[in-house]
Amino acid sequence: MAAAAIWLIALATILAILVRPRGWPEAVWACAGAFALVVFRLIPVSRSLAAAGKGTDVYLFLTGMMLLAELARIEGVFDWLAAISVAQARASRARLFALIYAVGILVTTFLSNDATAIVLTPAVYASIRRARVEPLPYLLACAFIANAASFVLPISNPANLVVYGPHLPPLAQWLKLFLLPSLVSIAVTWVVLRLLFRDELSGRMEAADGVAPLNPAGRRAAWGIAATGGILILASALGRDLGLPTCAAAVAAVLVATRARGLCSVIRGVSWSVLPLVAGLFVLVEAVASTGALRVSKEVLVWLTLLPSAAGSLAASFGVAALSNLINNLPSGLLAGAALTNVNVPDHIRHAVLIGVDLGPNLSVTGSLATILWLVALRREGEHVSARSFLATGALVMPGALLCSTLALLATAR
Numbered sequence: 001m002a003a004a005a006i007w008l009i010a011l012a013t014i015l016a017i018l019v020r021p022r023g024w025p026e027a028v029w030a031c032a033g034a035f036a037l038v039v040f041r042l043i044p045v046s047r048s049l050a051a052a053g054k055g056t057d058v059y060l061f062l063t064g065m066m067l068l069a070e071l072a073r074i075e076g077v078f079d080w081l082a083a084i085s086v087a088q089a090r091a092s093r094a095r096l097f098a099l100i101y102a103v104g105i106l107v108t109t110f111l112s113n114d115a116t117a118i119v120l121t122p123a124v125y126a127s128i129r130r131a132r133v134e135p136l137p138y139l140l141a142c143a144f145i146a147n148a149a150s151f152v153l154p155i156s157n158p159a160n161l162v163v164y165g166p167h168l169p170p171l172a173q174w175l176k177l178f179l180l181p182s183l184v185s186i187a188v189t190w191v192v193l194r195l196l197f198r199d200e201l202s203g204r205m206e207a208a209d210g211v212a213p214l215n216p217a218g219r220r221a222a223w224g225i226a227a228t229g230g231i232l233i234l235a236s237a238l239g240r241d242l243g244l245p246t247c248a249a250a251v252a253a254v255l256v257a258t259r260a261r262g263l264c265s266v267i268r269g270v271s272w273s274v275l276p277l278v279a280g281l282f283v284l285v286e287a288v289a290s291t292g293a294l295r296v297s298k299e300v301l302v303w304l305t306l307l308p309s310a311a312g313s314l315a316a317s318f319g320v321a322a323l324s325n326l327i328n329n330l331p332s333g334l335l336a337g338a339a340l341t342n343v344n345v346p347d348h349i350r351h352a353v354l355i356g357v358d359l360g361p362n363l364s365v366t367g368s369l370a371t372i373l374w375l376v377a378l379r380r381e382g383e384h385v386s387a388r389s390f391l392a393t394g395a396l397v398m399p400g401a402l403l404c405s406t407l408a409l410l411a412t413a414r
Helices: 003-019 026-039 046-052 056-074 079-090 093-111 113-131 135-150 158-168 171-196 216-237 243-269 276-305 311-327 329-342 348-363 369-380 387-413
Strands: none
Touching: 003 026, 003 216, 003 276, 003 311, 026 046, 026 079, 026 276, 046 079, 056 093, 056 113, 056 158, 056 243, 056 276, 079 093, 079 216, 093 113, 093 135, 093 171, 093 216, 113 135, 113 171, 113 369, 135 171, 135 348, 135 369, 135 387, 158 329, 158 348, 171 216, 171 243, 171 348, 171 387, 216 243, 276 311, 276 329, 276 348, 276 369, 311 348, 311 387, 329 348, 348 387
16 A cells, blocks of 8 residues: 555656646655655655765766856856857858757766756757747757767766766776767767758758857856866766765856856856755655565566677666656666666666666656756747657657667677
């Protein structure tokens, strides 16, 4: 009976996060679900607090990334990059699409997929409105590249921290494992999107005005963001946790760029509700794990090890991708990560799970935290992309990219 109640609350919470009844923020519903589990004594208070505490490294990482994203927004760094893309497109819609896709790769790789969703998307939207072109292909490019490029580096997606936890591979090993699959993911996603929107991307658009240079504070912000990326790459290469270095480097970048007086403006602009949203999801996953979901996950992983390596890897990546689209990739990543720490599985299964968690969410708007943040960013601009239209595109984009990336992973492991 208790297990059924936990699953009912968990599924209702995920649905509420996606639908947002009464227009209330996603964090409200995540915390309400966690609170309901405690009130109905389905999970002890101590265990819920311990579950929320497991996300400390993720909270610090997200805090740092959100500070950098807000700094870039205030100082116009991403607007500057988007304006450069429009100017360099030389009135070509296809070239503009390629440039926006390239900028999305850079931002996702070095600042995380959440930064692409939160800050780059509004900047791209403003630029394409000035260019007077159909916005959907360019906005979808932001959403899809945010997930497709999210395993180039360990810092490219908070889900990477969740899946591997303390066993996150050092940077050199990470690149050896995931560089080729990432390039394949990026390339296949690009090709499919380009073919799907070939009509919308043909022809010319209005020529852009000149690009205004960054002001001194904007230049300091850009250099601070670049330095933070370097620090994170170094921390990853040394096999260190990424949360604290991310947060500390971001605070330093904000102080250097804006001085102490500007720190308050950056802090006020950050979407802090993301943190309780993530904490609520940690509690939900802990409760669901207590119903036997963790045991079932372990059994599935053990079964996958009995399959040939190609079949096991594909089953792992597509299986966790399906789960991610049902309950979001952060909870599925938490569940998969917990199972992986308690089961001795071959490396190809573990790495395939990571690709499924990162790339699988490109199927639907329910898939990843980055996609939810992308929808939030669009709502602020008065733009709406339906779940149906996203699914229609994702059903053509994601499976091929996931298949090819998983096969590329197997090729690197040989």
